Amino acid sequence: MPQERLKILLIEHDPGFARMVGEMLSQARELAADMKSAPDLNSGLTALKGDHFDVVVLDAYVPDGAGLANVSLVRAQAPRLPIIVAGEPNDEAIALESAGVDAIIASGFEAGGHRPSFLASAESSTIGTFVLLQLIKEKVKTPIIAAGGIANGKGVAASLALGADAAQIGTAFLVCDESNATAIHRQMLFSTEAKYTSLSRAFTGRLGRGIASRIGKDMVNQEKNFLPFPLQTKFMSQIKVAAMEQEQWDMILFWGGQIAPILKHTKASELMKSILEETTAYFDRLNA
Numbered sequence: 001m002p003q004e005r006l007k008i009l010l011i012e013h014d015p016g017f018a019r020m021v022g023e024m025l026s027q028a029r030e031l032a033a034d035m036k037s038a039p040d041l042n043s044g045l046t047a048l049k050g051d052h053f054d055v056v057v058l059d060a061y062v063p064d065g066a067g068l069a070n071v072s073l074v075r076a077q078a079p080r081l082p083i084i085v086a087g088e089p090n091d092e093a094i095a096l097e098s099a100g101v102d103a104i105i106a107s108g109f110e111a112g113g114h115r116p117s118f119l120a121s122a123e124s125s126t127i128g129t130f131v132l133l134q135l136i137k138e139k140v141k142t143p144i145i146a147a148g149g150i151a152n153g154k155g156v157a158a159s160l161a162l163g164a165d166a167a168q169i170g171t172a173f174l175v176c177d178e179s180n181a182t183a184i185h186r187q188m189l190f191s192t193e194a195k196y197t198s199l200s201r202a203f204t205g206r207l208g209r210g211i212a213s214r215i216g217k218d219m220v221n222q223e224k225n226f227l228p229f230p231l232q233t234k235f236m237s238q239i240k241v242a243a244m245e246q247e248q249w250d251m252i253l254f255w256g257g258q259i260a261p262i263l264k265h266t267k268a269s270e271l272m273k274s275i276l277e278e279t280t281a282y283f284d285r286l287n288a
């Protein structure tokens with residue numbers, strides 16, 4: 001039976017990017033699609049009036065538009081069509097606010113483990129926590145939770161000073177006895193190895209930060225061979241099991257953030273107590 005062809009409208013001012021999307025679609029094995037490309041918002045809206053489409057892909061930065069506000073213009077023209085918006089991390093905050101979320105996590109690229117990204121690829125969204133926080137603060141009124149590179153009261157206080165409403169801490173709790181991390185994982189995060197972390201898709205298929213191990217370095221430039229998330233995890237888990245058995249620690253990715261080298265606490269209650277005391281002391285000094 002002939003496959004039904006998907007009709008896509010791409011509103012994109014960069015002809016190189018539009019060409020690349022067209023080429024990718026023509027090579028897609030699972031999808032038969034026809035793409036019409038509109039170089040600006042107005043011609044996109046005109047195309048929507050005249051033609052039937054199944055989906056609109058919109059670049060948030062078309063020059064005659066107004067960022068994510070373009071979404072509502074396209075939505076008014078095509079109330080039932082799925083609209084996919086390409087943008088950058090602070091645009092994600094705007095998109096989340098307009099979707100009515102109660103809080104937004106501003107997750108910087110220092111953070112351990114996976115970091116979320118839904119408008120652009122995670123690789124193109126690598127902004128530090130404190131820059132991201134300030135960019136987002138300028139654009140949204142929704143409460144912001146800062147995450148990435150925060151491990152003590154000074155970090156929490158700095159986040160609050162820059163406009164965060166709360167702080168989220170991962171790696172500092174990962175090294176505590178109460179976490180589900182293995183003993184060797186916690187040991188690695190307290191070792192000098194933790195000075196060097198890197199971002200990779202090698203371990204799960206999704207970009208995440210961990211200690212830069214030998215296997216991670218060996219897999220640099222192999223990206224096109226990685227399986228999509230979460231299948232890559234399954235593939236790598238066999239190696240992990242063998243590496244654990246043989247104690248080949250450099251053949252394992254140990255998740256962790258850039259802040260690991262300053263960590264001290266091994267008890268979650270002590271970590272929490274010290275964060276509260278340090279943050280309070282900082283603000284008490286300011287108010288004195």
Ligand SMILES: Cc1cc2nc3c(=O)[nH]c(=O)nc-3n(C[C@H](O)[C@H](O)[C@H](O)COP(=O)(O)O)c2cc1C
Nearest residue numbers: 111112113114116147148149150169170171255257
């Ligand atoms: C092992 C591990 C796995 C994580 N996985 C995810 C995830 O799947 N999705 C996500 O949004 N954040 C994930 N994170 C990020 C944490 O939720 C948190 O934002 C981050 O650890 C904060 O940065 P920090 O590690 O510098 O404290 C993960 C963190 C760790 C340590």
